[in-house]
Amino acid sequence: MLLQAVVCVLCLFAGTQGQGGATFWRGNDRSGRCQYSFTVDSPTEASCATVGGGPEVETLRSRLTVLEALVSRLVGGETGSRSGPAPPPGLQNAYREVMGEKAQLQREKDRLERQVQELQQRMEDLRQEAERLRSRPCAQPARPGSPQQNSSLQPASGESAPIRSGSPDPPREDRSSISDPAWHYGSPGYQELKAEVTEVPAPEETTGCGELVVVGDPVTHRKADSISGKYGVWMQDPEPMAPYAPDTVWRIDTVGADIRQIFGYEDLDQLSRGFPTKVLLLPEAVESTGAVLYRGSLYYQRRRSRTLLRYDLASESIAARRDLPHAGFHGQFPYSWGGYTDIDLAVDEQGLWAIYSTNKAKGAIVVSQLNPHSLEVERSWETNIRKTSVANAFMICGQLYTVASYTALNTTINYTYDTATGRGKEISVPFRNRYRYNSMIDYNPVNRQLFAWDNYHMVSYTVKLGRMQTP
Structure with a gap:
């Protein structure tokens, strides 16, 4: 039986000499048994597909090439010129216009933010001014017929001594004792103006010009x-x-x-x-x-x-x-x-x-x-x-x-x-x-x-x- 197998192998080997030759190999496999193998050139195929090759690999390679071309067109870079056709001029112009509008909107946003900050500062200044004015009480005019009181000139009985409108002014050296706490705030000019305003009578309504x-x-x-x-x-x-x-x-x-x-x-x-x-x-x-x-x-x-x-x-x-x-x-x-x-x-x-x-x-x-x-x-x-x-x-x-x-x-x-x-x-x-x-x-x-x-x-x-x- 072994002799028949050797003869068949030799016949095949001799038959393939005109087809570019064949190679023979003999050796033991992992189990220790003798194993014969040979290689013969194919009469029709120039080469065999590599491991992992085939139509699927070729399809994947084509899709990757198309994808690289699309990416190159979108970014307008040099890669597109190497891997695919150049992007059309209209797409590049549209991209530049969009980027220009974005930059203009950003500048407008910055300008508006500066205006908002200025308005906020003005509002804060006005608020502080209002608080300052509220913290300065104005002099309250005396009610008609009511006596003006002064704690430093009260009699021993505790009742306030009235100052008659016809009485002379106190001596200059004593005027510091007759004071209203409200008059301690602000400048004398402002206080004098407020006093004058309170004394002006309200104008009467008229049917003619006025x-x-x-x-x-x-x-x-x-x-x-x-x-x-x-x-x-x-x-x-x-x-x-x-x-x-x-x-x-x-x-x-x-x-x-x-x-x-x-x-x-x-x-x-x-x-x-x-x-x-x-x-x-x-x-x-x-x-x-x-x-x-x-x-x-x-x-x-x-x-x-x-x-x-x-x-x-x-x-x-x-x-x-x-x-x-x-x-x-x-x-x-x-x-x-x-x-x-x-x-x-x-x-x-x-x-x-x-x-x-x-x-x-x-x-x-x-x-x-x-x-x-x-x-x-x-x-x-x-x-x-x-x-x-x-x-x-x-x-x-x-x-x-x-x-x-x-x-x-x-x-x-x-x-x-x-x-x-x-x-x-x-x-x-x-x-x-x-x-x-x-x-x-x-x-x-x-x-x-x-x-x-x-x-x-x-x-x-x-x-x-x-x-x-x-x-």
Whole structure:
């Protein structure tokens, strides 16, 4: 049997000599038995697959090549040029634009964070100032008829000895013993001013012209329907002309680049319902919230110019135009809230006014009285308060009044200038911004009210005037 196997192997070996030769090997396996093996070249295959090879390996290699190409295209690096086609230019441009927008947003975020820090610092300073003022009590005036007490001059019985108003002052060397603890705080000048203020009697209300002493709480008449009504003007003509009546209300929404529409309402009730009876299209666009009505005409500033226009409501046409000399416009000298409020027109008991500033005035408010027919400046006054430092202004009885803030819920009317005397002074009349963004305030001398536009809302305030204080 063994001999037959050897013969078969030899025959196979001889048969493969013409096919490139064969190799024979004999040896013992692990169990000690003799084992024969031989190798013959394949007549058809040049090579055999390696260990772990096959179609699966080739498929995996192809998928890895595609994946490397995609990664190279996304990052835009050089790897893609070596392992696959280059990314298209559009993808690179989009990537650069996205990164640029990201950098711009980061800069904007940093700027806003700095502003927030500045506002927080201002709030902290104001809080500390308020605490400091609260810690300094003011002198309390003595009640009429009540004796002034002094612990250092009490009689033995324990009852306080009154100091009669007609008695002479104590000697200079004894005045240190007559003291009120409240007067130990602050400077003597501040204390003297407080004493003088407490002694000034409240002005009596008058039906004629006078100084502003009280502004009532705001009354809301309507809220605008859309974003175009965030800022605006609403008004009544104190001296209307036919065909319009004194109750007619007019409104202009001033958010937009080309403001031309003016809406007319029969009365306040129709305004609150939102039912206009007349819509006019102005021939030239309006700039900001400084328009007024007077004697049947709408007076307003033409957009992006210092030109004033008089639009006749009856004929629906421009009746007069004139440049306001040297007036700043389109953001040169606006109110503190902005809105291109460089020129603010006003009406009071004495006629038509313009509130603005010039380069010559260096930003201080200039008040000019205008001819209502020709718009010519008849007389001008320069005040001592900067226009950009106040939120708004209006005229009453020939006097300018300014509002301190347009966003503070409780603010003040803080300054007045009398054109009759040419003198200005600081005042403090409480004023309320109910909706925290007041962009327009005008006075109506007929119903003695202030009309205002406060963050989409049309509101009015009743005012009270006192007698003029002599200087």
